[in-house]
Amino acid sequence: xxxxxxEKQVAGQRDSDTAYNLLRERIxxxxxxxxxxxxxxxxxxxxxxxxxxxxxxxxxxxTDRFITVLPRRGVIVTSISFDDIVAMFEARETIExxxxxxxxxxxxxxxxxxxxxxxxxxxxxxxxxxxEQFLRADCAVHRFLVHLIKNPILQEAAELLLAHNLRFWRLxxxxxxxxxxxMLSHAPLFAAIESQDSRKAEEAMRSHLRSSGxxxxxxxxx
Numbered sequence: 001x002x003x004x005x006x007e008k009q010v011a012g013q014r015d016s017d018t019a020y021n022l023l024r025e026r027i028x029x030x031x032x033x034x035x036x037x038x039x040x041x042x043x044x045x046x047x048x049x050x051x052x053x054x055x056x057x058x059x060x061x062x063t064d065r066f067i068t069v070l071p072r073r074g075v076i077v078t079s080i081s082f083d084d085i086v087a088m089f090e091a092r093e094t095i096e097x098x099x100x101x102x103x104x105x106x107x108x109x110x111x112x113x114x115x116x117x118x119x120x121x122x123x124x125x126x127x128x129x130x131x132e133q134f135l136r137a138d139c140a141v142h143r144f145l146v147h148l149i150k151n152p153i154l155q156e157a158a159e160l161l162l163a164h165n166l167r168f169w170r171l172x173x174x175x176x177x178x179x180x181x182x183m184l185s186h187a188p189l190f191a192a193i194e195s196q197d198s199r200k201a202e203e204a205m206r207s208h209l210r211s212s213g214x215x216x217x218x219x220x221x222x
Contacts, residue, residue, distance in 0.1 A: 018047075019047055084168075093206060100198075104202075107148065129178040134183050
């Protein structure tokens with residue numbers, strides 16, 4: 001795990017924040033796989049940071065459910081169970097439907113142009129079957145809506161859920177062929193937000209997330 005100076009240098013960022021962001025990114029992109037054991041000293045050397053900030057970062061990752069402490073055994077990257085996935089979709093629906101409701105009332109002509117570009121990029125990746133590009137584009141759409149409403153509390157909660165969502169789908173697609181039906185279009189969601197009808201936007205998001213969750217359930221029960 002080589003860490004570039006550019007990756008580490010973020011203005012005003014504490015070393016523990018740097019360690020947290022770097023480690024979370026590697027867990028989310030599966031560079032550090034589920035079930036892998038983590039060693040504090042090894043990580044400190046690889047990140048070129050002290051053990052204290054790495055220890056603090058690991059504590060945050062435990063709180064955020066990315067890693068698990070096994071008594072007398074060590075620290076491992078948390079595996080993803082079906083129950084975890086169900087809980088994730090329930091949490092996303094609770095938070096992101098509210099985000100869509102607010103976003104519809106705050107969207108502007110300028111932000112609609114930006115959102116349309118993101119939705120188009122996701123649809124293009126979807127049609128080519130490029131799962132990684134689709135996942136990045138899908139995350140960008142949902143993240144854009146969260147940032148649009150300018151609520152730091154909702155933003156923090158949604159960002160964490162989107163990171164867990166991204167890790168799950170990367171893990172799923174890693175050993176399976178691309179399936180178009182599992183890569184949902186954001187066109188209905190965009191149309192609802194474009195109409196600036198908060199209720200329609202909320203329902204479009206709910207439909208989007210529930211459809212995705214139902215597809216996952218079918219995949220796991222086949």
